[in-house]
Amino acid sequence: MKFGINTLDDVDVKGKTVLIRLDLNEPIDRKTGTLKDITRIKVTIPTLEELIEKGAKVVIMTHQGSDIEYKNFYSTKPHALELSKLLHKQVKHVEDVCGPMAIAEIKDLKEGEALLLENVRYMSEEQTLFELNLKLTHEQQARTILIQKLAPLADLYICDAFAAAHRDQPSICGFEQVLPSIMGRLFEKEFRILSEIMENPKRDCVFILGGAKIADAFAMMNTVLSSKVADYVLTGGVVANILLASNNVNIGNASLNYINQQGYASFIETGRDILSKFRNKVILPTDLSYVNEGKRFEIGIDKLPENFALIDIGQETVNKYRAIISSAKTVFTNGPMGIFEDTLTEFGTKEIWKAISETEAFTVIGGGDSITATNKYNLQSKMSYICTGGGALIRFLTGEELPAVKALRYAATHNNGELYKKQEKGLKI
Numbered sequence: 001m002k003f004g005i006n007t008l009d010d011v012d013v014k015g016k017t018v019l020i021r022l023d024l025n026e027p028i029d030r031k032t033g034t035l036k037d038i039t040r041i042k043v044t045i046p047t048l049e050e051l052i053e054k055g056a057k058v059v060i061m062t063h064q065g066s067d068i069e070y071k072n073f074y075s076t077k078p079h080a081l082e083l084s085k086l087l088h089k090q091v092k093h094v095e096d097v098c099g100p101m102a103i104a105e106i107k108d109l110k111e112g113e114a115l116l117l118e119n120v121r122y123m124s125e126e127q128t129l130f131e132l133n134l135k136l137t138h139e140q141q142a143r144t145i146l147i148q149k150l151a152p153l154a155d156l157y158i159c160d161a162f163a164a165a166h167r168d169q170p171s172i173c174g175f176e177q178v179l180p181s182i183m184g185r186l187f188e189k190e191f192r193i194l195s196e197i198m199e200n201p202k203r204d205c206v207f208i209l210g211g212a213k214i215a216d217a218f219a220m221m222n223t224v225l226s227s228k229v230a231d232y233v234l235t236g237g238v239v240a241n242i243l244l245a246s247n248n249v250n251i252g253n254a255s256l257n258y259i260n261q262q263g264y265a266s267f268i269e270t271g272r273d274i275l276s277k278f279r280n281k282v283i284l285p286t287d288l289s290y291v292n293e294g295k296r297f298e299i300g301i302d303k304l305p306e307n308f309a310l311i312d313i314g315q316e317t318v319n320k321y322r323a324i325i326s327s328a329k330t331v332f333t334n335g336p337m338g339i340f341e342d343t344l345t346e347f348g349t350k351e352i353w354k355a356i357s358e359t360e361a362f363t364v365i366g367g368g369d370s371i372t373a374t375n376k377y378n379l380q381s382k383m384s385y386i387c388t389g390g391g392a393l394i395r396f397l398t399g400e401e402l403p404a405v406k407a408l409r410y411a412a413t414h415n416n417g418e419l420y421k422k423q424e425k426g427l428k429i
Contacts (some may be wrong), residue, residue: 003191005408006182008047008158013056015111020184021052021171022209023161023388024062035078038086039371039380040388047160047184048114052087059154060091061171063164069312073121081117083266091116097123098149106153113235114210120146120171127411136406139245141174151178157411160184162191165404166392173407181411185246186388191405193385194396198229202329202362205229208321210236210351211335211369214264216394218274223398225278232322232328234283236313236337236348238264243284243299246271252306283324287314289338289345312338312350315323324356331356331360332414334367334394349373357382366393 001010021045035041051058062079066072068128069092092115096102099126105115120126125136125144142307147170148425151157157175159165160183164172175181183191197205207230211218224230235243245268251257259265275282289298290308298314314323325331326345333356337348350373356363365374368385374380387393393403 001412002188003038003195003405003409004412005188005191005405006180006412007188008050008177008182008185011156011180013051013054013156015055015057017057017059017106017109017153018051018156018158019059019061019150019154019179020047020158020366021161021164021175022060022062022184023163024083025064025075025163026079027077028064028074028104030074033078035082037225037387039081039375040225041079041082042086043186043243043386043388044160044184045083048083048087050185051158052080052089052112052114055111055196057106057111058114058377059106059109059150060114060116061097061120062116062161063171064119064125064243065121069295072377073119076116076119083116084112085087087114089114091420100243103149103153108151121219122172124360127169127260130307132165136168136170138168138177138403138410141168141170142168142177144174146170147174152177154179154322157181158184158187159408161404162187162386163390165389166395168403172380172404176407176411179411181408183408187404190387190389193293194387194393197330197332198224198227200399201229204231204324204326204328205330206232206234206324206332206361208234208236208325208331208356209239209335210337210349212238212262213367213368213394214238214262214267216391217335218267218270219398220394221282222274224411225274227399230281231325232283234324234352237335238262238286240313240337241310243271243275243282246275247356249301250295250304252304252308254305254307254309258309260373282334283320285317286320287316288312289314291344294344296347312345313352315347318348318351318355321352324354325355325359325361328359328361331359331361331363333365333370336369336373340369340373350377353377353379362422366390423424 025300064074080091083091222226288310338345339345342350355362363384
């Protein structure tokens with residue numbers, strides 16, 4: 001047991017039917033029906049290999065696509081193909097989540113075989129609107145169709161979806177109420193690394209916060225500064241623009257209008273409070289860039305343009321940030337320095353990512369855009385750790401106990417007996 005949660009070291013899985021929740025959500029090329037990236041799939045392989053080698057009957061659950069807009073959903077069939085390649089053995093796929101087809105395939109599994117179910121978000125109880133509007137307790141989640149249909153077929157539940165650990169949904173938090181439950185190797189690894197950063201980081205500990213997810217960035221910033229986890233916070237993107245405005249810098253009408261249109265205006269006051277408490281810890285850009293008629297311009301913050309959006313940090317800021325990064329012992333990064341997808345405005349992100357890859361510090365990359373930037377610049381092998389989590393990562397770093405963690409800790413004290421057949425003993429709800 002680690003962190004109050006059982007692990008694969010605490011159970012015998014040979015011959016057992018194991019339900020495992022992964023996060024294999026990847027960008028899809030809808031024209032070809034193939035995955036554009038397999039980063040999240042690759043990191044699940046160690047847990048799956050261990051289960052298969054130990055003779056488990058492995059039933060995989062995952063989601064694919066945004067669950068706010070139904071049109072973004074997609075089948076998990078391409079994921080089964082990629083898993084088969086990486087595991088060097090067939091991973092079966094069934095176009096069903098918990099109906100007759102899925103049940104039949106699960107019952108037919110042999111030791112060492114793996115089956116991927118269809119996208120769990122085809123089930124209404126797995127959708128965000130269901131989660132937000134009904135706010136089911138974990139005990140109530142155990143009464144949903146997904147749990148009622150699948151739990152009786154299983155001996156053990158494994159959550160290895162740290163990236164989805166912030167979601168309060170049945171496939172994440174419901175099975176723990178009725179089945180012996182543990183965390184997988186990926187969940188265990190991410191939980192350990194992030195806990196070490198929060199509890200005992202090597203100094204200097206530098207957080208790099210950028211991008212446009214303002215509420216997340218400001219919550220994280222306040223937590224790591226208040227708890228003295230971070231020695232410095234380097235800022236970029238819209239996060240930096242708001243903090244510059246908080247510091248009475250005239251960032252121009254174009255950038256202010258964007259902040260207002262996105263509903264971020266209140267964060268200017270939040271920024272003032274953060275700067276008043278941690279001014280020497282929060283490092284702001286000294287120059288920024290904008291684009292005019294297809295050309296990039298860099299300019300000091302004392303004379304920023306009124307009518308051009310500020311979309312990247314400049315060379316002077318890059319040099320300043322590089323010096324801080326090079327002397328750090330821990331570097332955590334969440335969010336780019338600007339619009340890195342465009343060659344005219346990728347300079348800041350590209351240079352800072354290069355600096356991160358060159359430092360001798362322990363480096364952690366977190367969040368979807370940060371991972372995308374890392375992949376774009378082919379720096380995966382030069383980062384100490386790439387965290388799969390986005391929302392889960394941020395909520396963890398704000399000090400919140402994640403729903404999945406709460407559910408797994410419950411299972412460790414309530415469903416920690418000898419593995420047993422639920423179909424023989426019945427659900428204990």
